[in-house]
Every structure is written in C-alpha cells, then in structure tokens.
Amino acid sequence: QQQVKQSPQSLIVQKGGIPIINCAYENTAFDYFPWYQQFPGKGPALLIAIRPDVSEKKEGRFTISFNKSAKQFSLHIMDSQPGDSATYFCAARVSGSARQLTFGSGTQLTVLP
Amino acid sequence: DAGVTQSPTHLIKTRGQHVTLRCSPISGHKSVSWYQQVLGQGPQFIFQYYEKEERGRGNFPDRFSARQFPNYSSELNVNALLLGDSALYLCASSLGTGRTTGELFFGEGSRLTVL
Numbered sequence: 677q678q679q680v681k682q683s684p685q686s687l688i689v690q691k692g693g694i695p696i697i698n699c700a701y702e703n704t705a706f707d708y709f710p711w712y713q714q715f716p717g718k719g720p721a722l723l724i725a726i727r728p729d730v731s732e733k734k735e736g737r738f739t740i741s742f743n744k745s746a747k748q749f750s751l752h753i754m755d756s757q758p759g760d761s762a763t764y765f766c767a768a769r770v771s772g773s774a775r776q777l778t779f780g781s782g783t784q785l786t787v788l789p
Numbered sequence: 790d791a792g793v794t795q796s797p798t799h800l801i802k803t804r805g806q807h808v809t810l811r812c813s814p815i816s817g818h819k820s821v822s823w824y825q826q827v828l829g830q831g832p833q834f835i836f837q838y839y840e841k842e843e844r845g846r847g848n849f850p851d852r853f854s855a856r857q858f859p860n861y862s863s864e865l866n867v868n869a870l871l872l873g874d875s876a877l878y879l880c881a882s883s884l885g886t887g888r889t890t891g892e893l894f895f896g897e898g899s900r901l902t903v904l
Contacts, residue, residue, distance in 0.1 A: 682831075710893075717897070719879050719896050720832065722892060722893065722894070725892075765832075776837060777824075777834065780831055781831050782829075
C-alpha cells in the first residue's frame, strides 16, 4: 500500500513537445504529492507539489493534474527544452510527524534540440 | 545561504567495514532525513530526526543508525557493509514537521561504493 507506481521509465520528446509522466498510488492516507527533478550527480530538487483537495496546479511550464478518485496524478511539461532533460520522480507522503516520502521509480526525460 | 551540505561526496569501502556520513542542514532547519538511492531507482526513506529525536524509521536493518546533534547536523552510520549498500545516500532538511513546514530540501549526496 505504500508504493507509488511511475511510468514511463524513459521518455524522449522533441524541443517544444509536452512530455507527460504518470503516477498511481494505493494508500488513501497520502495527502501531499510532490514532484522532484534530479540531474546527474545532484540531489533531487523540488519542482512542484499538490495536495488532494486541488485537481490541478500550475507553476511556470510545469503542471500537475490530480485525480483523487482514480488515485492518479501526472506531471506535464509545457514547451519542453533541452535543459529539462533530467530524471523526474513523483512522490507521496502521509500526514504526520515524519517527513517520509515514498518515491516512484523515476522517469528519465530526454528533450532533443 | 548554503544549502544542505553532505560529506564525503564519494567514498569506497570494502565489505564488513563501517561508514559514517555527515550532513549539515540548511540554517534554521531542525529536521533531517536520510534516504538511500540505488542506481536507477527512486530514493528510499531510512530515518528522520527532529530536535535530536528519531521521528521515523524506514525498512532498513539495524546495521543502519543515525543521530542528530544539538546544532541539528546529523550522522548516518552503516556497520558491516554489504555490496548491496552501494548507493547514493541523500540527506534532506526541512524547517519542521508541520503541514506547512515540511518541504524537503536535498543535498547532493554521498556516493558509497562497497567492494
């Protein structure tokens, strides 16, 4: 029940395309869903996050869509750029005192120039 | 302001040895968490400390231990190293443990190779 399933494992798009990364979860106690971006040799950096009382959140070129009934959420990157090439992780957290994030397995995104 | 700093950045150990990894949180952050990231996978939660007390523990064997010091820095210790312990060990800090203070900021990690 603690798993977060992420797909696809890898994704290649042309510059300007809109890559979409999907995640699904089972644990209905999750109440916070962040996305992290990780470049090679670096730690994950928080990109955008959403709570289940909101169906969509947009920050710049990044949008999270959230479907509470389906227990799914996705990341869309508008007008993707070669600099967006990185590994993206979805994650989820149960409210409480621990900052325990459960991460998906990651999506390696390549944006071709 | 400096971000989360970790040391060492890279280290190589042999099976059976022990290792100590260190983390300094962002100034003002009182909570430190440790994650293990095996190559090609997402990070896995190991420990969380807040105000020097353990607040959460992931599914890792007792060979893994940690502590937090009065200045909020932290150490992760791993004893009797196994080949499978080879991974990037990430430290993350946050202001606190509340709903609005829980954003995690990760360091660049310590890359451990066990031979």
